Amino acid sequence: MLYQLPLADRYQQLSDDELRAGIRRLKEQFGKRLVILGHHYQQQDVIEFADLRGDSLKLSQLAAEQKDAEFIVFCGVHFMAESADILTDNRRRVILPDLSAGCSMADMADIDDVEDAWQFLEGAEDGTPITPITYVNSSAAVKAFVGRHDGACCTSSNAKLVVEWALHGGTPNGDGGHKILFAPDQHLGRNTAYALGFPLGSMIIYDPAQRNGGLTAEQVRAARFILWKGHCSVHGLFTKAQIDAVRKLDEPYNVIVHPECAWEVCQAADLVGSTEYIIQAVNKAPAGSYWAIGTEHNLVKRVALENPDKHVRSLAGIHCLCTTMYRIDLRHLYWCLERLAAGEIANQVSVDTETRHWSKVALDRMLALRPTQPISAK
Template sequence: MSATFLTLQPRPGDEIDPSVDHGIQAIVSGASTAETCNTDLAAGPWDFDARPGYGPGSSMGDVIPTGAPRQGELPAEYRAASEDELHARIRAAKAALGERVVVLGHFYQREEVVTHADYVGDSFQLANAALEHPDAEAIVFCGVHFMAETADLLSRPEQAVILPNLAAGCSMADMASIDDVEECWEQLEDIYGDLTAPDADGLVPVVPVTYMNSSAAIKGFVGRHGGIVCTSSNARTVLEWAFARGRRVLFFPDQHLGRNTAKAMGVPLAQMPMWNPRKPLGGSSADELDGARVILWHGFCSVHRRFTVDQIDKARAEHPDVRVIVHPECPMAVVDAADEAGSTDYIRKAIAAASEPTTFAIGTEINLVQRLAAQFPQHKIFCLDPVVCPCSTMYRIHPGYLAWVLERLVAGEVVNRITVPADVADPARVALERMLAAKP
C-alpha cells in the first residue's frame, strides 16, 4: 500500500484532515481502504479503562506492570457527548478558568485534544512551558504519566498537575522499574566494586543516565547515584558529560536511543552489551560487562519499533527524491538507512525549514506526522508505516476526559492530580538540573 487515507495528498483546493481519529473512524466504517492495527481504536478509550493493559494501539502487546494506575469511570455525559459538544464545553471551561489553568499538549496527542492546548511540544518543552505560568493554579498535562510527573517536579508545590486519564502510562517507561534498576545496580557493584569510588583518572565505574521517558522514581535513582537525565535532542551532550565522569554508562530505558547515540559517537557495538533484567547479569558475562562502555537497558518504544528498513526501501522506490527522517528511538538499522534522525522537534523544524516542495517520509508517531502533513501542504508528507497505529497510551487522552477535568476545576474540584513524593522529587530535580547545565 503506497498511500492511505491518512497520507494521501489532497487535490488542488482540498485540505488534509489532521485528525487521526477521523481517519480511523473512516477505516472502521468502510469509507477508507487504509489499514489500522486495531479497529478498537475507533471506540472511546473509556471502554478500556477498567481493564489491565495499555489499550489498543502500538503498545497493546506490551505487558503492563501489576498495580499500574487505572482510570475511574468517566461520567456518562462525557462518554455520550458529540465531538462538537465536547469542544464547546472545553472552550467554555477554559474561558471560565482564564489564567488559573494552562493546558499542555504533547506532539503525539489527538488533534481533537491539541486544538485546545496552550502549548504543544515534546515532554521537556511542555514541562518548561509550565514554568512560564507560575501563577496558574492547575496545569492540565495532555500526555502520559511520566510527563505529568516531570511537570510536577518543575512546578511550584501549590500548583496542581492533572493528567486527564490516569491510564495514560508509557510502556517504555514501565520497562525500567525502580526495583529492577536497583537490582541491576547491586549486580554491577559485585562486578566493579564501589561504584562511588573514582579510579586514578578520577572516573567512577558507572554513571547512570536515564531518558526523559522514565518514571520519577528512576529520575530520583539517577540523581542519588551521580547520574543525569537526557532527551532525544541532547543525548549526545549528556553522554559526553557522563563519559567525563565515568568509565561506563548505564543507559535506560530505551536501548535504541542509547545505541544510536553512542554509535554515532564512535562507541563500538561490541562495547554496548544489553542488560535484560530477567536474566543474571542482564544476560551478559562479567568479561563483557567489564569491557563495556555503554550498558543498554532492554527497553524500547513500541511506536518506533514498528518502522523498518523495508518501509524505507519502499518509500525510496516509489519516491526517488524522498527525504527520510526518523526518530532516534527507531532500531539502529532504520536510523542507518534513513537520511536523518532526530527528535520530534527536529523533525518538525526540518520540515518547516524546507524552502522547496519536498517529499518527506517520516518515522515517528502518526498524530504528529498527520498534523505536519496538514500544516505544510506544499510538501508531500507521509508516515513510513502504512498501518495506522497511534501510541496506545497517548490515545487514552480524549476530549471527554479533558472536558471533565476542566469542568471539575470550574466547580472547585481537582481530580487526577499527579504528585511526586518529596523523597523522590528532590534527587530527581538534581538529575534534571544536571541535564539543564549540560549544554551542547
Template structure:
C-alpha cells in the same frame, strides 16, 4: 463532542491565567487545538515553573505529568486527563531493578553513571539522581552521553536501547565497548540479568527497552520507498532501530522532524518515521507546498487516551481532582537528575 469543546472554552475563559493546558505533539488534532502550549515532553515540563497558572493540565502520558510535578513551583498543581495513559517504554524500566543493576555493576569498585531517557518514571529518575546520574532527551542525548562518559568508568543508559545505540554511534563508541543486556519479560517488566564481570570492559551498558511505536518502522519500508520514489526524503526519530536510522536522510527529536518538514523544498516528498498524529498534522499544514507522509501507520494508544470528553470532565471537576504528585523522597533526587541535565545543556 461539540458540547465538550464548549465546556472547555467556557472553563478556560472563566479560569483565565490560573489554568494552563499543555499538549504533547503526539496528541490528536482535536486535543492540540485546545491547548495553550504544545511541545515535546521536556519542553513542556521546563515551562512549568515560569507559568503563572496554579492549575496545569498535561495532555500526554503519565511520566510527562510526573516530570512536571518534579519541576513544579510550590502551589502549582499538575493534572492528566487519564491517569492510565502510560508509556510502554517507561514501564520497561522498574526502579528497584535499576537500583539492583547499578549495585551489581558497581560491586567491583567501578563507577557506573546512570543516564535515563526522559521517557522513564519519576522513581527511576530518583534512583538515577541518587547514583550521580542524569536525564537526557532525544534532542540532547549526544551531549548528555558524552557528559556521563566523562563522569565515571562506564554508563548505564536506560530504558531505550535504540536511542542508546544511535547515540553511541554518533559519538564513535565502538560496538565491542557496548553491552546490551539480554531481555526477559516478567510481569510486563524487562528484567536484566547482569554479570558485572561481563560488563567490566564496557563503556556503555544498555537497558533493553524500546518504544513499540517506533519499532514499527523497518529497513524494508525505507528500501521500498528508495526503489519506488528515489527523490523522496526520509527522516526518523532516534527511537527507531539503528539500521532504520542509518538508512534515513536524517534523524532527530520531534522538534528536528518538524523543522525538517518545514524547511523541505517546495514540491518535495518527505516520509517521517514517528507517531502518526504529528505526521498527519504536518501533512495538513504543508499540503499546498509539499507532500508529507508517515513512513508507516503507527499510533500511540496511550497518547490517544486523552480525549475531548475526558479533558472537559477533568476541567469541570478540577477543584475536586487529586493532582499528580511525586513523593518527596523520590522527587528530590529526581530533581537532582533533571537539574544536572539543565545545567549541562544551559
C-alpha cells in the same frame, strides 16, 4: 499502570460539539489560572485546546514559567505529568486527564529492577566507575535513582551531550573513562553511542527479565555501554524494509526518523533527530520536497497539515500511534475540567518530596549542559 475510573454515562452521551463547547466555556471560566499542555503526539481534537504545545521537557519548562497558572492539565502521558510536577512549584497542581495514559517504554524500567541491576553492575565491575543516564521517558523514581547516583537525565535532543558528559564522570577534567548505564531506551542509547564513534561491540544489553540481566561479570567489565532492554512500542514499528520500499518510489523522498527507532533503521535514514528536529527540518525544507517520517502518527499528520506545500507521509504503511497518549480525549479533558470547576482536583499527579528532590537533581544536571537545541542523533 494506574487505574482510571470509568466516566459516568452522561459523558459518553455528549457529542464532540457539546464536549468542545464545554471545554471552551470552562477554559474561559478559569482564565490564566489554567494552562493546558499538549504533547506533539496528541490527537488533533485535543491539541486544539492546548495553550502550549511541545515535547515533554519543553512543556514542563514552559509550564514552570506560567506564573499565574494554578492548574496544569497535561495532555500527554504519566511520566510527563510527573516531570511537570517536579519542575513547577508546590502551588501548581498537575492533572492528567486519564490516569491510564502511561508510557510502555517508561514502564519497562521498574525502579526495583533498576536498583537490582545497579547492585549487580557495581559488584561485577573492577573499579571502572559507571554513570547512569535515564531518558526523560522514565518514571520519577528512576530519575531520582539516577540523580542519587551522580547521573543525569537526557532527551532525544541532547543525548549526545549528556553521554559525553557522563563518560567524563560529569567533570570537565574527567578522563572520559566512565562506563554508562543507559535506560530505559536501548535504541536511543545505541544510536547515540554509535554516533559518538563507539562500535556496537562496546555495548551490551541488560535484560531485567533475566537473572543479572542475562550478563556475566566478564561481559560487564568488557563493555563500555550497558543498555537497558527497553524500547518505544511506537518507534519500534519502523523497519529498514519500509525505508527500502520508499527508496524504490519515483519521488525523491528524504527519510527522517526519531532516534528511538532501531539502529539499522537510523543507519538507513537520511536524517535522525528528536521530534523538534523533525518538525524544524520539514518546516525549513523547500516547497515541493518529499518527506517520509518515522515517528508517531499524530505528529506526522500535523506536520503534513502544516506543510501543505510539501509532500509528507509516514514511513510506515500502518498507523504508528501512541495508543496510551490516545487515551487522552475530549471526554476526559472535559471531565477533569468539570471536576475542577466543582472544586475537586481529579487525577492530580504529585511526586513525593524526596523523589522530587533527586529527580530534579538529575534534570538540572542535564539542563546545565546547554545547548538543548534539537541536534541530529546521526
